[in-house]
Amino acid sequence: MLEIVLGGRQNTRSWISLGKMGDPLVSVSTPSILSWDEFRSFWISWKGGVVQVGHGKHPNNESLILQWAGQFHGQVQH
Known part of the structure; x- marks a missing residue:
């Protein structure tokens, strides 16, 4: 399983x-990527x-x- 964490x-x-x-x-620095005051859209590919x-x-x-390329033999699930 891969875990994606934003904020x-x-x-x-x-x-x-x-x-x-x-x-x-x-891992990358993303200060204030999430907001309590506005809706923000994100995508995963x-x-x-x-x-x-x-x-x-x-x-x-x-x-x-974020981008990661590596060996992972799992299935994509949401």
């Missing part, structure tokens, strides 16, 4: 980890073994937040 560590970091509460495979996470309604390189 972890008191809304300061986002990451992708292997397993629930696992060590981050990739999994294609060819590459997992991407971004903001907005549609996947594109300009809105990319």
Whole structure:
């Protein structure tokens, strides 16, 4: 299982980890990525073994937040 966290560590970091509460495979600083005052859209893409996470309604390189390419033999579930 892959876990995607947005706004972890008191809304300061986002990451992708292997397993629930696992060590981050990739982690980035994302201060105030989540808001109590407004709705924000995010997208997740999994294609060819590459997992991407971004903001907005549609996947594109300009809105990319996280990307991880690695070996994972699980199934995509929501």
